[in-house]
Amino acid sequence: MTRNGILVDYQYCTGCYSCEVACQAEHELPLEQWGVKVMQNGPWPIKDENGEPTDRYVYDFIPAFTKICDLCADRLEKGKKPSCVFHCQAKCMKFGPVDELVGDLADKPQQYLWVPPCA
Amino acid sequence: MGEQVLESKNRDDIGTSKEENQFNFGAGERPEMQDWKHPGEWQYMEDGMLVTRTSVWSAPGCHEGCGVLVYSDPETGRFIKVEGDPDDPYNRGALCPRCLAFKQVEFHPDRILHPMKRIGERGENKWQRITWDEALETCYKEFRRISMTYGGESIHCLRGTARDNQWQVGRLANTFNSPNEYGFLSGTACYLPRLSLMIMTYGGMLIADFSQFSALRYNDPEWQCPECTIVWGCNPTISNPDFFMGHWVTDAMKLGCKLISVEPRVTWLAAHADIHLMLRPGTDTALALGMAKVIIDEDLYDHDFVERWCYGFDEFAARAQELSLDEVEKMTWVPKDKIIAAARLFANSHPANIVWGLAVDMQSQGTPCAAAIAALWTITGNLDIPGGMCYTAAPMGVDQPSAGAWGYYDLLSEEQQKKRVGWHEYPMYRYGLTQAMPDMCLEEMEQGKVKGVWIQTSNGIACMSCETERWYKAMKKPEFIAACDIFMTPTIQSSADIVMPVQTWAEKHSVRAHYYFLSAITGGCATEGEAKSDCEINRELAQYFDHDEEFKKAIGRPLDQNAWPWQTEDEVYDEIVKPSGFTFHELMENGPVYQKYIYKKYEKGLMRPDGKPGFNTPTGRVELYSTLFQNFGYDPLPYIEEPGIGPVSTPDLYEKYPLIMITGARTTSFFHSEHRQIPYLRQLTPDPWVQINPKTAAEHNINEGDWVWIENHRGRCRQRARVTYEVGEHEIAAQHGWWFPEQDGAEPNLYGFRQSNINQLLANKPGATGFGADLKCTLCKIYRCSEEDL
Numbered sequence: 075m076t077r078n079g080i081l082v083d084y085q086y087c088t089g090c091y092s093c094e095v096a097c098q099a100e101h102e103l104p105l106e107q108w109g110v111k112v113m114q115n116g117p118w119p120i121k122d123e124n125g126e127p128t129d130r131y132v133y134d135f136i137p138a139f140t141k142i143c144d145l146c147a148d149r150l151e152k153g154k155k156p157s158c159v160f161h162c163q164a165k166c167m168k169f170g171p172v173d174e175l176v177g178d179l180a181d182k183p184q185q186y187l188w189v190p191p192c193a
Numbered sequence: 194m195g196e197q198v199l200e201s202k203n204r205d206d207i208g209t210s211k212e213e214n215q216f217n218f219g220a221g222e223r224p225e226m227q228d229w230k231h232p233g234e235w236q237y238m239e240d241g242m243l244v245t246r247t248s249v250w251s252a253p254g255c256h257e258g259c260g261v262l263v264y265s266d267p268e269t270g271r272f273i274k275v276e277g278d279p280d281d282p283y284n285r286g287a288l289c290p291r292c293l294a295f296k297q298v299e300f301h302p303d304r305i306l307h308p309m310k311r312i313g314e315r316g317e318n319k320w321q322r323i324t325w326d327e328a329l330e331t332c333y334k335e336f337r338r339i340s341m342t343y344g345g346e347s348i349h350c351l352r353g354t355a356r357d358n359q360w361q362v363g364r365l366a367n368t369f370n371s372p373n374e375y376g377f378l379s380g381t382a383c384y385l386p387r388l389s390l391m392i393m394t395y396g397g398m399l400i401a402d403f404s405q406f407s408a409l410r411y412n413d414p415e416w417q418c419p420e421c422t423i424v425w426g427c428n429p430t431i432s433n434p435d436f437f438m439g440h441w442v443t444d445a446m447k448l449g450c451k452l453i454s455v456e457p458r459v460t461w462l463a464a465h466a467d468i469h470l471m472l473r474p475g476t477d478t479a480l481a482l483g484m485a486k487v488i489i490d491e492d493l494y495d496h497d498f499v500e501r502w503c504y505g506f507d508e509f510a511a512r513a514q515e516l517s518l519d520e521v522e523k524m525t526w527v528p529k530d531k532i533i534a535a536a537r538l539f540a541n542s543h544p545a546n547i548v549w550g551l552a553v554d555m556q557s558q559g560t561p562c563a564a565a566i567a568a569l570w571t572i573t574g575n576l577d578i579p580g581g582m583c584y585t586a587a588p589m590g591v592d593q594p595s596a597g598a599w600g601y602y603d604l605l606s607e608e609q610q611k612k613r614v615g616w617h618e619y620p621m622y623r624y625g626l627t628q629a630m631p632d633m634c635l636e637e638m639e640q641g642k643v644k645g646v647w648i649q650t651s652n653g654i655a656c657m658s659c660e661t662e663r664w665y666k667a668m669k670k671p672e673f674i675a676a677c678d679i680f681m682t683p684t685i686q687s688s689a690d691i692v693m694p695v696q697t698w699a700e701k702h703s704v705r706a707h708y709y710f711l712s713a714i715t716g717g718c719a720t721e722g723e724a725k726s727d728c729e730i731n732r733e734l735a736q737y738f739d740h741d742e743e744f745k746k747a748i749g750r751p752l753d754q755n756a757w758p759w760q761t762e763d764e765v766y767d768e769i770v771k772p773s774g775f776t777f778h779e780l781m782e783n784g785p786v787y788q789k790y791i792y793k794k795y796e797k798g799l800m801r802p803d804g805k806p807g808f809n810t811p812t813g814r815v816e817l818y819s820t821l822f823q824n825f826g827y828d829p830l831p832y833i834e835e836p837g838i839g840p841v842s843t844p845d846l847y848e849k850y851p852l853i854m855i856t857g858a859r860t861t862s863f864f865h866s867e868h869r870q871i872p873y874l875r876q877l878t879p880d881p882w883v884q885i886n887p888k889t890a891a892e893h894n895i896n897e898g899d900w901v902w903i904e905n906h907r908g909r910c911r912q913r914a915r916v917t918y919e920v921g922e923h924e925i926a927a928q929h930g931w932w933f934p935e936q937d938g939a940e941p942n943l944y945g946f947r948q949s950n951i952n953q954l955l956a957n958k959p960g961a962t963g964f965g966a967d968l969k970c971t972l973c974k975i976y977r978c979s980e981e982d983l
Contacts, residue, residue, distance in 0.1 A: 086443050088430040088461050090861045095290035095873050099274070105876050117459045117918045129471070131918065133464035152240065161277050163287040163430070163440045 077189055078145055080159060081175040082137055085184035086166040089114060089135035093158035093167070100146060100157040109143040110158050112136070137167070139188045145169070147192070199811050199824050207824060208623035209610075211602045212802050215809045216388075216625065217585045217708065218397050219799070220592030223774045224788040229408035232280050235715065235782045243267040245717030246278060248705040248785070249292060249698050250356035252650050252679045252727075253867045256435050258356070258705040259284035260785060261292060263717030270719030272299045272699055281785065282408040283710065284438060290861050294873035298697060299721065303870055303934065304679055305694040306722025315669065316687045316940035325723065325733075328675075328691050332647075333737035335673035336369050339645040341747045345370025346612040348645040349634060349671075351653060352376055353865065354383060357703045357714065358727040360599045360769075362649045363627070365731040367600030368738050368756040369645075370748040372613035373629040377653035377664055380959030380966030381622075381631060383551060384435055386559030389625040389964060391567065394816040396800055396809030399567070399576070401546035402583040403441035405709050406790035411444065415792070417580035418448045421542030423535075424462055425455040425566060426477060426969075427550025432859040434550055436708050442548060451542060453535050455480065457855060458884070458926060459919050468535045474853050474924065475556045475836035475970030476525040480532065481565035482831060483521035485513040487536035488572060494540065495574030502576075502795060502808070505818020505829070509568060512830045524833070524841075540573050544580035551857065552969050557958065558834045559965025560621070564819070565831035571815055577793050584800070585708040589788050590772030592706075598627040604756055606749060619963030620825045632957045638667035648676035649727055650695060652684045655932040655946045656866035659955040659966070660907065677730055680870065683932050683946035686939070694724040701726035704766050704777070705785075711773055712784035713766075729762040827962060836970040837958060843972070850905045850972035852889070855926040856951045857969060866930035881912040881949040884926040885975065890916045893975055900978040903927055905971065908953035911978055925975060927951045 089112055097109040115134045119127035137158070146156035154160065159167040168175065172189055179187050199207065208214065235246045242264040249259050260281020264273040275295050279286035298304075308328035313319030339348055350366035352358060353376055366374040380386070391398050401422060407413040422445060429439030442462065446452060454466035455477065463469045472480050488494050489510045499506045522529045539545050547570050553562050575581035601610060614637060615622050615630025622630055637643055646668070651657075658664035668674070668688040676689040685692050696716070703714040703726060725733075735757035738744055745752055759765045766777035775783060791799060798804045807813035811820045816829075823829040835842040839853065862868060862877040869875060883903060885895060895901055897916045902909050903925070912927055920926045929952065933945040947953065954973060959966050 086447065088440070088443060090430060090440075091290050091877055092288060092293060092861070094877070095293040096288070098873050099293045099296065105872055117461075117464050119918060129469065131459050131464040133459065133461050135461070157276075160279070160286055161288045161293060163289060163438070164443050165285075165287065165440070166443075 077172045078170065079172045079175055079187050079189040080139065080145070080156065081168040081170070081178055081185060081187050083166040083182070083185045084134060084136050086164045087135040087137060088164050090163045092161050092163050093137050096157040096161040097143070100149070107142070108140055110137050110139045113138045139190060141191050143190045144192045145190055199820050202824070204620055204825055205617065207821065208620055211598065214598065214624050214627070215392060215397055217587035217592060218794060219590055220587035221772050222590045223772055224590060226589070227408055227787040227789045229787060231783070231785065238267070239264070241267070242273055245715055247699070247715040247717050248712045250703065250705050250714060251358060252695050252697055253291070253298060254353060254356060254650070254864045255291065257284065257433055257438060258436065258707060258712070259288060259292065260712070261288065263699050265718040272296065272718035275699065282410050282787070283405065283785070285410070287440065289433060290874060290877065291864060291868060294871050295699065297871045297873060298679070299699060299718070301680070301870060303681065304721060305681060305692060306724065308691070308693045308723070311690050315690070316943065318686060318939035320692070328693050329734050329737070331691055332675045332734055336645050336647070337738070337741065337744055339673065340369050340371070341744065343644045344612070345609060345748060346373055347643055348373070348647065349629070349638070349643050350374045350647040350649070351651045352649050353651040353656070357705065358649055359626070361727050361731050362647070363598065364600035364604070364756065365647065365735065367604040368735045370605065370609060370750070372601065372605055372610055373634065375629040375631050375634060376651060377631055377657040379632055379659045379957040379968070380557065380559065380964050381628065382554040382559060382964070382966040382968055384554060385625050386554040386964035387549065387563040389621045390560055390563040392624040393621065393821045394564065394810060394819045395567070397584045399582040400437065400585055400708065401548045402580050403445055405441065406583065406586070408710070408787040411448070415579055417544055418445055419450050419542070419544050419546045419580040421451040421453065421539055421545040423453040423455060423539060423547045425547055425549040426552025427548055428456070428460045428462065428859065429548055429550070430462060431861055432550070437548065451538060453539060457921065457924055458858070468531060468538060470527045470531055470535055471921065473524070473526040474552070474855050475839060475967065477553060477556070478558055478562040478565045478831060479521050479524045479833045480527060481562065481569060482513045482516055482833065483518055483525070483532050484536040484539070485565065485568055485572065486516050486518065487533050488540045488569070489513055491537070493537065494572040498574040498576070499572055502814055503571065504812040504814035504816045504820070506572070509817035509830055512832070539569065543574070544578055545573065545575050546570060546580065546582050554965055555857065555968035556970050557837050557960040557965050557967045559960055560962040561828070561831040561834070568817055568831065571817065576815065577795060579792055583792065584794060586788060586790065588706050588709060588711040589786055591704070591711050591770055600756065601627045604750070615963055621962045621964060630963050632959050635664060635667060635957055638670060639663065641670050643670065644672050646671045646674040646688070648674065648684065648689065650678050652682040652866045654684045654687065655682060655950065656930045659952050659957045659968070661947065661950055661953050663957070677727060680934065681938060682866070683943040687943050693730055694722055695730070696720055696724040696726045700724065702762060702766065703728060704769050706769070710785040710787045711770065711780065712786070713777060713781040715781045726762060728765055732757045732759060732762055732765055837967045838971045846906060846972050850974045852973050852975060853924045854903070854954065854971050854973040855920070855924055855969050856955070857929045858926050863930065866932060869932060870934040881928045881931040882915040883912040883928070883975070884915050884917050884920040886918060886920050886922045887916050888922050889925070890914060893977070895975065895977055900983055901975050902978055902982070903951065903954065903973050903975055905954045905973040907956065910947070910949050910951055910953055911982065912949050912951070925973065
């Protein structure tokens with residue numbers, strides 16, 4: 075069986091939270107339940123060799139999928155993308171068979187591939 | 194090039210016509226359509242659900258107008274869900290959390306579902322359900338009495354940052370014979386400083402071209418990706434500002450566009466910029482002129498464009514060149530070498546554009562600031578070219594935004610037009626939206642001159658009003674106040690006598706017409722309760738006035754002139770979309786529709802009413818030196834002025850209040866004061882936050898999540914500390930628009946609208962032109978709330 079996953083190009087994730095709410099709305103999740111939750115890293119200044127902060131910052135958002143994510147199985151049956159991927163404003167998520175996404179993963183840095191337990 | 198003679202004219206005779214106030218080019222004429230058709234059906238069945246293609250505007254509010262698909266139950270008609278429309282060129286399927294959580298708006302138990310009248314004192318939260326007939330008849334009798342007793346101008350019609358109801362509120366005011374339509378915002382410091390500047394000196398409105406004029410988007414062969422964009426005083430990926438989807442910037446970054454960020458905070462975009470100019474809030478003009486100086490000194494400007502199409506370049510150049518970059522560095526806190534590097538990158542990139550935001554407007558010198566920034570894209574030859582700065586269109590000839598002035602020029606006598614508050618004192622208010630001057634309106638209201646108020650989906654005292662208490666008290670004075678909204682708000686609760694329920698965007702019909710494309714807003718689900726659209730409420734109320742000969746005679750309106758001569762709301766939309774050649778129902782089936790966008794219109798005689806090449810300005814050129822400003826008695830060139838309150842202008846206050854306060858930063862959870870009662874959205878931002886730098890927080894013994902007082906000489910409010918490097922050591926960034934729908938709604942609490950209301954620290958103090966106010970650059974101090982405060 076082909077495993078499916080989601081490839082996230084987190085270089086362009088801006089932290090808009092559309093994926094989080096798309097998931098909650100799609101599955102009508104109760105509050106404080108997430109199929110995907112956006113984690114924030116930064117901003118924090120990168121320090122130079124003397125330990126002094128520079129004007130360069132790390133500021134990343136990482137959509138973190140949880141084990142209750144089912145890749146929107148109901149939508150997939152109807153030929154639709156998972157709601158988070160479909161509604162992503164930065165268009166930085168891609169759904170597909172894992173073996174294909176692995177190829178895309180090699181194409182550029184700052185990406186990661188999520189494969190849920192249900193896949 | 195056509196020229197107008199200005200010298201001989203009196204200042205009151207300038208800017209009086211609709212032709213001088215050109216908002217979008219091409220209004221009223223059907224342009225050639227772009228060869229593109231939406232591939233889907235406008236309505237179809239899917240999985241036992243009825244799907245309707247529509248566009249989102251208000252209510253609740255939204256700046257964009259994204260294409261969406263509304264799913265409803267074919268039997269009951271009730272809303273089921275909303276999805277982005279993948280075939281809509283504007284948002285291409287993407288949606289922000291506010292649409293995604295919309296079901297919780299549609300079925301919220303607190304929605305106003307029936308007209309109600311107040312049965313206790315104002316603010317007691319005692320309401321009684323009434324019929325629509327009673328609500329509208331009461332409004333008619335009261336506004337009629339007030340208009341005929343005190344004059345139409347004594348009725349003020351309020352809106353928020355309106356979308357399609359912009360023209361609906363304006364036309365209703367005009368129906369009452371009032372020219373006064375506005376929102377509570379000091380200096381109308383939201384786009385209007387930029388807008389009026391562009392209309393006066395560029396003869397139209399400009400926006401960064403990220404291919405949104407074409408339905409083919411990034412695949413349009415005529416479009417070019419900008420090589421560099423400056424995101425200036427704007428956080429578009431979060432705010433999705435003014436018909437600009439912020440992620441077009443990240444799309445362009447993926448295509449190789451370089452990014453310069455002009456931003457006091459370390460936003461995500463700033464952290465990912467090639468150059469980040471982290472300026473002191475309110476010093477943008479100095480920075481823009483400093484960059485102009487580099488571009489001119491180093492001869493990086495477009496000589497051909499400047500010589501052929503600009504007026505006053507030499508004077509502008511002299512103004513920029515008299516600056517020293519050392520002075521600019523000292524003033525803006527931006528290192529000189531970064532200013533030079535940014536100026537070079539921008540000028541050497543072609544095409545290049547600027548995505549500018551509210552920070553330009555939210556300083557008292559918003560107008561000269563806008564002029565200085567606009568000069569950068571102009572002298573580098575980026576005007577009206579693919580990937581540059583392009584004129585917004587009246588989509589398919591439909592001029593809906595300046596239809597904010599739809600009734601103004603047609604329904605009001607010239608005498609009545611000039612009774613618009615601020616018309617005489619602030620002539621720039623004749624350009625852009627024909628709205629009243631809010632700071633003067635406040636004074637009129639305080640003096641008891643305002644007798645009636647119509648509030649259409651505006652929560653003024655919780656959101657836009659500086660010196661909140663003044664507006665709050667002033668709004669107790671009018672004899673009659675009626676309001677329309679989807680939820681009860683502190684503003685309605687404290688002041689209104691009648692409240693009427695409004696349909697959501699998913700329920701109503703309307704038209705989305707702005708800048709790029711024309712589309713129908715097609716009601717895709719059944720209406721909850723007895724709500725009606727803003728347009729329909731206004732149309733029905735207007736019928737009373739149109740059938741009242743005595744009223745018409747009293748105000749001097751011809752007996753055969755009806756303000757709303759339409760039998761249904763769809764007939765209103767037929768009238769609005771008429772220039773497009775479509776009926777409203779044809780538009781439902783065909784929308785969105787795009788016209789064929791034409792670049793370099795000034796070369797082709799498409800910008801001016803007389804059809805000559807050039808721009809719709811007095812000299813026919815882009816006026817870097819504004820002849821209109823000169824005539825109105827303003828400095829014709831951009832000039833530098835310190836913010837009204839700040840480290841330089843008020844050192845005494847700076848000693849007591851040593852932090853510069855930025856306000857109004859957005860989240861994706863809320864649209865201004867809206868959405869606080871929506872669970873999925875409130876979960877994203879449960880409390881009002883104030884960003885504090887870790888070093889500043891440590892100095893004040895403040896930890897993440899602590900409630901802190903933010904205070905200055907005007908007042909204080911409390912928000913929760915978010916300790917982050919997103920803001921510098923010298924600044925804090927506080928949120929706006931907070932009230933707490935879960936709290937007691939009655940006086941004196943009024944949903945706690947004072948508790949976290951940052952506007953209590955801000956002044957109603959506009960800039961010299963009447964535009965701009967220091968809302969993102971004032972002073973404050975912070976300290977932790979004690980236990981008993983909470």
